[in-house]
Amino acid sequence: MEAEVREPGDALAAPAGWRPLATHPVGAIIAHYAERSFVAGDPTGQGIRVRYAWRAMSPDEACVVTAAEPAALAARAWFGARAEGPPGHAHGGSMAAVLDEAMGLAVWLAHRAAVAAHLETDFRRPIPLGTTVTAETTVGPAEGTGKARATARLVGDDGTVFAEGSALFVLLGPRHTFAGGGA
Numbered sequence: 539m540e541a542e543v544r545e546p547g548d549a550l551a552a553p554a555g556w557r558p559l560a561t562h563p564v565g566a567i568i569a570h571y572a573e574r575s576f577v578a579g580d581p582t583g584q585g586i587r588v589r590y591a592w593r594a595m596s597p598d599e600a601c602v603v604t605a606a607e608p609a610a611l612a613a614r615a616w617f618g619a620r621a622e623g624p625p626g627h628a629h630g631g632s633m634a635a636v637l638d639e640a641m642g643l644a645v646w647l648a649h650r651a652a653v654a655a656h657l658e659t660d661f662r663r664p665i666p667l668g669t670t671v672t673a674e675t676t677v678g679p680a681e682g683t684g685k686a687r688a689t690a691r692l693v694g695d696d697g698t699v700f701a702e703g704s705a706l707f708v709l710l711g712p713r714h715t716f717a718g719g720g721a
């Protein structure tokens with residue numbers, strides 16, 4: 539039987555100073571993926587609910603950028619009963635999935651479409667089910683033949699750092715095969 543958990547109410551709204559992702563120039567494209575995403579694709583379900591937000595990058599954090607309007611990305615994420623791992627708490631895989639997708643989208647916005655090649659996660663504190671956290675991201679400059687590093691952390695509204703992630707993303711080009719589709 540699923541545990542009873544607190545609904546997020548309006549806690550998934552964009553943090554102060556951030557705008558909903560759909561208002562970004564590439565937001566419509568990303569929304570297409572969001573409907574099917576393992577992480578953000580079930581906005582009313584009892585697993586993970588994720589809502590993304592963006593803001594313009596300030597000059598001191600801007601990296602080498604190819605996108606028309608580079609942006610920083612954050613997410614609000616809620617962990618429901620179907621995200622359970624340890625009793626009453628979020629599964630580590632659900633936390634890593636939120637970190638992975640938030641970092642991936644941050645790279646999409648700062649550079650271009652990318653996939654994770656290497657991902658690391660540190661779990662600092664267990665997340666009680668029913669908690670809404672903010673995924674904060676940073677993205678580095680493009681490197682080598684087309685890759686970028688990103689970091690993210692899941693932070694509670696009281697400042698508790700629940701998890702930290704870092705990842706290497708390969709920026710997609712014509713030689714890659716992630717054009718969508720599937721059986």
Ligand SMILES: CCCCCCCCCCCCCC(=O)SCCNC(=O)CCNC(=O)[C@H](O)C(C)(C)COP(=O)(O)OP(=O)(O)OC[C@H]1O[C@@H](n2cnc3c(N)ncnc32)[C@H](O)[C@@H]1OP(=O)(O)O
Nearest residue numbers: 571572575578638639642653654655656682683684685708
């Ligand atoms: C609201 C919105 C929601 C919407 C959400 C939807 C969007 C979500 C989007 C985000 C979703 C979330 C994200 C996801 O979950 S993405 C899904 C999980 N990821 C994958 O499935 C990727 C599978 N892997 C591959 O396809 C290939 O291996 C890739 C494409 C990654 C590399 O391909 P390819 O083999 O052709 O590349 P390359 O060999 O030329 O390497 C290029 C450079 O990279 C370096 N390198 C490579 N691998 C590694 C490694 N493991 N460690 C360290 N370094 C590595 C390499 O040395 C080289 O460096 P340099 O020579 O430049 O120095």
